[in-house]
Amino acid sequence: MPSPHVLVLTGEDDPHADRVGALLAERGARVTVFDPGGFPVSWRVEVGYTADGRMTRLLRGGGEEIALDTVTALWWRRPSPPAPHPELTEPAVAAHAARECQSLLSDLWEHLPCPQLPARESVWRRSGQKASQLALAAELGFAVPDTLITTDPEAFFEFHGRHDGRVITKTFHIPFIEGVGDGLTVTRLSEPVSPRDLAYADGLRFCPMIVQERVDKRLELRVTVVGRRIFAAEIHSQVSNRSAVDWRRYDTGITPHRPHRLPDDVAARCLTLMERLGLAYGAIDLILTPEGRHVFLEVNPNAQWLWVEHLTGLPISEAICEHLLRGA
Template sequence: MILCITHSQDFYNIDIFFEYLASKNIPYFRLNSDRLNHLQKINIYENSFELTDEYGNTFHSEEIKGVWHRKAWRINAPEELDQEYEKIFLNEYGSLRYNLMTSLEHIPWINPYENEKKADGNKLFQLKVAERNNLTIPKTIFSNDEEKITTFFHQYCQGKAIAKLHGVTAKTMSGENMISTTIIEEESLENLSDIAYCPMIFQPYIEKEYELRIVYIDGDFFTGKINNSENADWRVAHEGYFWSAYELPESVKANLTSMMNEMGLYMGAIDMIKGRDGEYYFLEVNPQGEWGMLQKELGFPIAERIADNLINRINFHE
């Protein structure tokens, strides 16, 4: 059985994945991370656990042969819970979820939980590893210091920078944790006075030909190009933008593969920019990033390849 850890609003990507497993007669279990709470019965022992979900479906950890950590959401607290107990509720269920996940670390995962947690939560770590593997990265500062940010702007940004939050501000209905990238120009610097209350990542604005969303699956690449050369972030692009299939240079593929291997990740959604200077700039990798638009619009068999990779590693593991 393959365990898929996702969330209650997930669809399309997950449906294709399950349909493919069903076509191969491989059993699976869907565990909604946001509903891993009072709605489920969970018993964790020294070497195993048993879980009954909100629909009455039960499985035992010994049945699980592999895990796809598709996407994790914040655990939901019950509306009727007194606010003073909510923090305790979330802390304890968060601890229970962590214990449950790590009890399965001896079997194949996409991606190994601790590796993913380290990479996903540290953009500067990603940039460091990318540069070490011969990828071009933008100059970067993560700071709450108005003076140092201003110095960085004048030294590296040639009058135009981007600023973005490292973490999460809001969750959209589609499941994406979204924050649009902000463009900073000379006249914007006077608005940095409150940066001490909200540190941000700053980078020079890259004049680009287009943006790339690259889905990496253990050495295989599914790359989509969006014809966005104007907006700072394709996720807030207007109508008229579209995806097309793209073939990365072999040297970039080799460097990305080397980077992902060093991070210990089997898959991830990688964002890059093709600059007008001809360079390919690595921005970030999101181990749980979105790729449904590439499967839907370009016909890439991404869900199927994720399943194949996990099945092959399960067979090798056994």
């Protein structure tokens, strides 16, 4: 039987891929790392069809040729998008070429006959939509925060008043803007609404925003699901003012992280949620309230996990490795 061959789609400097890639190699798997950002400059793609139905799918680059039909599992990590060839100097033409390259790769991955983690691109991109996630979570019996998604300032003021000002806002989809000013990246996490913010509420008409009631927290849970395995971690975010509203303002020197055992019904609900979303991997964010309710926030279908693994000892990398090998 041929050795497993895992194709990893990711950019440079990805310690998560490095960690799992080393585990795969220890188990005898062939690991190919491909960053679409190198296509078409450093890599070439060939897709061929014959009249009798045979198909050829090849990647060439880095001194090797990869027959994609030998790939036994595909892992989406953090690939960068194709960049236009530097010889294309007309911006519109360069942008068109980059879009065409992206379209080819997306179509290519979609039809590879192998398991994919977290899922095929069309599935995991659709699964990341927050409004749909909230609707599904509520359907499955999760408690969810009272939520408004709007571009209407008047609707925002009504929601704000109904909750006596105890509300937070966050971006609808992407929490950062790249290329601001001198090429900076601006990140927008969950923020409480201050009286000063109300003066700028008219800005909602330019872009949708999620507005939610501020849910009291005993602690927060990062629930990483790999296949049918669940790795739940407690984040004691309330011990630090920095992380109290959003634990992504990491304060790991102060904030304890510990393994957590979910109640059986909550664990089953998490697995059903992932199954309905079509994901074999994802990270579910929950709030555990002082009263013991588990409140659903969102699912990240391509989340980081090494920091949880390092702080809690939960063997998430091993589980990803095993899942990719099992898919093979």
